[in-house]
Amino acid sequence: MLEAVNLQCTRGDRRLFSGIAFELQPGELLHLQGHNGSGKTTLMRALCGLVTPTEGEVRWQGRPIRGQRDEYHAELLYLGHKNGIKDDLTGVENLRTACRLAGNPINERQAWEVLERMGLRGHEDLPSRVLSQGQQKRVALARLLVSRARLWLLDEPFVGLDTAAVALLQEVIREHVAGGGLVVLTTHQEVELTSGKVKRLKLGWKRDGDV
């Protein structure tokens, strides 16, 4: 399904990683690990096509993603470090705009329900700029609950969330994998899966004594 073939990325003159290869099938979760600066985020961005790898390619259903951008993006949900939510829009407006752009419009009532499930009851119609960091993250993550995408690329999804939200997100990811979805995530938190398979990929290397 999702395949990385001999990926190499460089930043300036420095090689971040090379020779990355893996394959991910429906019902599998790939856990990217590595120290700060090992290129986890760059690999994520290369997987969704935001960054062009210097060598190798990413394939979706056996074909390079370059040649099928719109089809691939329809199957893809990427959440990066930046939430992609607008400060001046409310949670409901943010969620509805994001869903509409992803080609999966939802109505006002659905948006309210989803935000309530994300633990944002009473904050749905406040501009996002008055929400806390964690609440803004919840607004962004609410997209997962209504998404029809099969492949989720989540870059540090647990950062800034409280324990209740972490548990909820773990539950959502579990459901997605159990339903035949694919997940790639970078995190320092473990996600316990009840079904499906967890793969691990370690980026970067360190000598003894390095911090």
Place this chain on the structure above:
Amino acid sequence: MFDSFFAIVARDLLLAMRRRSDVLTTLFFFVIVVSLFPLGIGPELDTLRLIAPGVFWVAALLASMLALEKLFLVDYQDGALEQMLLAPQPLSLLVLGKVVAHWLITGLPLVLLSPLLGLQYDLPGETIGVLVLTLLLGTPALSLIGAIGAALTLGLRGGGVLVSLLVLPLYIPVLIFGAGAVEAESSGLGGIGHLSMLGAIGLTALVAAPLATSAALRVSAE
């Protein structure tokens, strides 16, 4: 497919409603620049009538320039641009949505206000009509061409100055034919040729600029 286009237009108009000061700065800039000339030159009506088309067009160019910097910057900073790049629709369509919203916010008010400002220059009714028509045809082209520059300089330090250096030379044809149409019309030569050229520039920009802007955005966001 066009739903995503309308989604972007609606979102950007809503954001502009919430943050009116950004809209008003551009408009007031235009009003002030245009009003400074009669004050500086004095009540010399013949001179004023002569320079009016040039002044209006240069002011429109600068006002459009001023608003360009923010066109993609906020989206870039809060991550909305990444999501646009990953949307399952052609990026050029979303870019066109952003440019249309940008023109409705910064270009259209300026066009609508120009008849009033034209009175300061003692312009006759017909000339004001032609002036408004040229601005209506020309300002969308300015937004479209400017979007390429804004996309190219995205995320660069000192992008604001760089964008002016990049884009202002590209604005020159619009300036020449825009101001030229008004002058030709008021001198009795008929400005239809200039207007056609202005329309042609606009149509070319409409086709080519969203594609070029999309390509530039993909590079800048990397």
